[in-house]
Amino acid sequence: MIAPLTIIGSGMAGLGLLRQLRSLDAERPVTLITADDGDDYSKPLLSTGFAKGLPPERLAARDALAVADSMNALVRTHTRVEAIDTATRTLHLGKERLAYGELVLATGATPMAPFPVPEALAGRVMTVNNLGDYRAFHAALSRLGRPARVAIVGAGLVGCEFANDLLAGGHRVTLVAPETAPLPRLLPEPLGRALGEAFQEAGMALCLGRGVTGLGAEGSDAVIGLDDGESVVADLVLLATGLRPRTALAEAAGLEVSAAGIHTDRLLATSAPGVHALGDVACVDGVNAMYVQPLQAGAKALARTLAGTPAPVRYGPWPVLVKTPLLPVVSLPPASPPARWRIEGEAGDFSALAESEDGRLIGFALTGSCVRRKVELARAAPALLG
Numbered sequence: 001m002i003a004p005l006t007i008i009g010s011g012m013a014g015l016g017l018l019r020q021l022r023s024l025d026a027e028r029p030v031t032l033i034t035a036d037d038g039d040d041y042s043k044p045l046l047s048t049g050f051a052k053g054l055p056p057e058r059l060a061a062r063d064a065l066a067v068a069d070s071m072n073a074l075v076r077t078h079t080r081v082e083a084i085d086t087a088t089r090t091l092h093l094g095k096e097r098l099a100y101g102e103l104v105l106a107t108g109a110t111p112m113a114p115f116p117v118p119e120a121l122a123g124r125v126m127t128v129n130n131l132g133d134y135r136a137f138h139a140a141l142s143r144l145g146r147p148a149r150v151a152i153v154g155a156g157l158v159g160c161e162f163a164n165d166l167l168a169g170g171h172r173v174t175l176v177a178p179e180t181a182p183l184p185r186l187l188p189e190p191l192g193r194a195l196g197e198a199f200q201e202a203g204m205a206l207c208l209g210r211g212v213t214g215l216g217a218e219g220s221d222a223v224i225g226l227d228d229g230e231s232v233v234a235d236l237v238l239l240a241t242g243l244r245p246r247t248a249l250a251e252a253a254g255l256e257v258s259a260a261g262i263h264t265d266r267l268l269a270t271s272a273p274g275v276h277a278l279g280d281v282a283c284v285d286g287v288n289a290m291y292v293q294p295l296q297a298g299a300k301a302l303a304r305t306l307a308g309t310p311a312p313v314r315y316g317p318w319p320v321l322v323k324t325p326l327l328p329v330v331s332l333p334p335a336s337p338p339a340r341w342r343i344e345g346e347a348g349d350f351s352a353l354a355e356s357e358d359g360r361l362i363g364f365a366l367t368g369s370c371v372r373r374k375v376e377l378a379r380a381a382p383a384l385l386g
Contacts, residue, residue, distance in 0.1 A: 002025075002028050002029075002101075003101025003102050003274075004028070004029040004030070004031065004100065004101040004102075004300050005028060005029070005030045005031070005100075005101060005102050005103075005104065006030075006031045006032075006033065006091065006098070006100040006101075006102070006103050006104070007030065007031070007032045007033070007103075007104045007106055008033050008034075008081055008091075008103070008104070008105055008106060008107055008249075009033075009034060009105070009106030009107045009108055009279070009281075010032055010034035010036065010038045010039075010040075010064075010067075010075070010077075011043065011106065011108050011130065011279065012034060012043050012108035012279065012280075012292070012295055013108065013278045013279025013280070013281075013298070014034070014104070014106035014279075014297060015032075015040055015067065015297055016295065016296060016299040017104060017278055017299045017303055018030060018032060018067075018071050018073060018301055019071065019299075020299050020300050020302075021146070021303040021307060022071050022072065023303070024303055024304065024307040025229070025306075025307045026072060026165075027072070028306075028307075029074075030071075030072075030073040030074070030075065031073065031074045031075075031098075031100075032067075032073055032074070032075045032076070033076045033079050033081060033091075033093075033110070034064075034075070034076070034077055034078075034079065035078065035079065035080050036077065036078070036131075036132050037063070037064060037077050037078065037100050037131075037132070038063070038064030038067060038075050038077040038129065039060040039061075039062070039063050039064065039131055040060065040061045040062045040063075040066070040067050041059045041060045041061060041131050042059075042061070042244070043130070043292075044201055044292060044299075044323070045059050045285050046059070046128055046130075046131070046133075046134050047128075047131055047158065047161035047162050047165050047323055048161075048323055049165070050138075050139075050141075050162075050165045050166050050168070050169035050171070051165045051166075051168035051169045053169065055138065056131060056134055056135040056138055058383065059131060059134065060131060062379070064077045064296075067304075068245065076107065078163065079093055080093070080094075081093055081249060082094065083249070083252060083253065084103070084249060084250070084252075084253035084275075085253070086253055086254065086255075086272040086273070086275060088282045089103070089274060091102070091103075097153070100248065100274075100277075101274070102274045102276070102306065103274060103276070104275075104276045104277070104278055104302070104306075105249070105250055105270070105276070105277045105278070105281060105282075106182075106277075106278045106279050106281065107246040107249060107250075107281045107355060108129075108245075108246055108279060108280045108281055108282040109129075109244055109245045109246060109281060109290060110129070110244055111127035111239060111241070111242070111243055111244075112241050112242045112243065112244050113127075113239060113241070114212070114241050115212060115214060116215075116216060117215055118216065118217060120217035121215055121216075121217050121222050123140060123218065124140070124203075124217075124222050124235070124236055124237060125166075125222060125236075125237040125239065126140065126236065126237070126238055126239070126257035127157075127238070127239050127240070128162065128238065129164050137221060137236070137238070140236055141171070141236065142236055147170045147171050147172060148171045148172070148232045148234075148235045148236055149171070149172045149174070149233065149235045149236075150171050150172065150173050150174070150234060150236050150237075150238060151173075151174045151176055151222070151224055151232045151234035151236075151237045151238070152166075152167050152173060152174070152175050152176065152237075152238045152240055153176045153212060153224070153237065153238070153239050153240065153241055154175070154176075154177055154239065154240035154241040154242070155175055155176075155177035155179055155181075155182040155183065155184070155208065156184070156185060156186075156240060156242065157183065157185075157186065157320070157322060158218070158240040159177070159238075159240030159241075160182050160183055160195065160322065160324055161173065161322065161323045161324060162238060163175045163199065163204060164199070164238060164324045164325060164326050165323070166385060167199075167202060167203065167326075168237075168325070172203075172205075173204045173205070174204070174205040174206075174207060174232050174234065175199065175204060175205070175207065175208070175338065176207045176210065176212065176224060176226070176232060177207075177208055177209075177210075178209065178210065178211045179192075179208060179209070180192075180208055180209040181193045181195070181196055181208065182195045182196050182199070182208070183195060183322065183331070185333060186320060186322065186331035186333055186365065187329065187331060187352070187365045187367075188341045188343065188352050188365060189350055190343055190352070191329075191350045191365050192349065192368050193328075193341070194327060194348045194350060194367055194368075195324060195327050195329060195367065196208065197348070198324075198326040198327035198348060199326060199327075200285055201326075202240060202326050206316075207226060207230075207232060208298065210226045210227055210228050210230070211227040212225065212226065212227075213225040213226060215237070218233075220235070221233050221234065221235070221279065222234050222235070222236065222237050224237065243280065243290060244259075245259075245260070245261035245262070245280060245282075245283070245288065245306075246280045246281055247261060247262055247281060250262045250277070250281075253272065253275075254271075255270045255271050255272050255275065256270065256271040260283040260284065260286075260288045261277070261282050261283035261288045261329045262277040262281055262282055262283060263282050263283050264276065264277050264282050264283065264284050264285070265284075265285060265314035266284065266285055266313055266314075266385070267296060267301075267302075267305050267310055267312055267313070268282060268284065268301070268302045268305070268313060269313070270325075276301060276302060276305075276306075277298075278295075278296065278298050278302055279295050280295070282298065282373075284298065284313060284315075284385065285385060287315070287384060287385055289315060289318070289384065291318060291320055293315075293318035294315045294318055294384075297314065297315055297316075297318075298313050300302050301313040301314070313385065314383065314385055315333065315383060315384040315385040316383045316384075317332055317378045317379075317381040317382065317383055317384070318332070318378075318384070319331065319364075319374050319377075319378050320332070320374035320383065321371075321374075322334070327348055327367055327368060328367065328368060328371045329366070329367050329371070330363075330365070330366045330371045330374045331363075331365045331366070332363045332364050332365075332377070332378060332381055333354075333363050334354040334362040334363030335362070335363075335382075335384055336362070338354035338355055338356065338362055338363065339355055339356055339357040340354075340355050341353065341354055341355075342355060345367075345368075345370060348368040349367065349368035349369045349370050350365075350366070350367045350368065350369055350370055351364070351365075351366055351370045351373060352364060352365040352366070353377075360382075361377070361380050361381055361382075362382060363381060364377045364379070364381065
């Protein structure tokens with residue numbers, strides 16, 4: 001008899017795994033446990049909804065009942081797993097004890113807050129990492145009844161995508177970050193500056209190269225203090241300062257974890273028998289890749305493993321498509337610092353090739369019309385986990 005499977009988490013990883021598993025095994029008993037409402041939605045759509053005027057209900061493809069019905073699974077919503085007993089293969093849900101046969105941790109990552117948020121700013125300083133967060137942020141914008149002044153702290157992938165989206169949605173956006181150019185982890189500085197220029201030309205205010213010294217409230221305004229003595233006044237503040245894998249549950253259960261996530265092998269097996277980890281929370285053979293393509297590769301491989309055919313996960317070259325229509329961006333960041341960047345182009349249309357000491361292509365970044373080279377370059381680039 002096949003052991004029942006329990007999945008903790010209903011984000012892209014958890015639901016993606018269930019979808020892949022059902023394509024291979026329609027009958028295995030599966031319980032999916034989620035702390036939220038279990039709606040099936042595509043997370044990348046969160047940073048495109050404001051330009052399109054999409055209310056939260058338009059982003060959900062189906063609710064938890066439809067998920068349970070269509071994928072022949074028991075879905076338990078608004079349920080928190082408080083502890084995992086790996087010796088008895090039991091989950092603690094309050095006073096309830098729930099046995100599992102095999103377990104998948106797809107608990108994702110949580111936004112980091114680099115500074116304290118005063119109580120007076122509750123409801124005005126927010127993060128958007130899931131559909132529930134989008135609902136709250138959408139409601140806060142709607143309550144204003146006018147275009148909002150939105151300050152976004154963080155110029156990485158999430159910050160830049162939301163900045164572009166909110167600006168296109170008619171809001172006044174200020175982008176704040178200590179780095180001197182946007183997307184510092186994905187782009188060499190000349191390409192980052194080109195993106196910043198496109199933002200400014202569209203009417204966005206940039207406060208780059210400046211750190212945040214604190215947050216305060218002045219009446220209905222949120223005030224961000226900067227380390228140059230200046231300040232930014234906004235109706236709402238969106239924190240986009242990075243994500244941290246949710247490892248507390250696994251760590252308390254004695255699994256091997258680190259700041260990079262729950263450690264797994266190529267089969268996504270953790271240090272505890274019968275327990276796997278998937279998605280943003282998983283550090284696979286030393287690599288944590290918080291992007292859609294590696295997550296999908298992991299879900300597909302783990303589904304095959306759970307269906308009885310062990311399938312080591314492989315990450316091919318996975319270019320990151322950044323949703324900034326003001327200046328299209330594609331990046332395949334090198335796994336280690338390159339010996340040099342070879343940059344060609346002008347006027348926002350740039351190709352940047354990351355090369356090793358011996359001249360091998362180990363990554364690339366493209367902007368503007370040069371993004372059409374992504375397929376050609378991805379074929380020539382090395383896999384992260386081959």
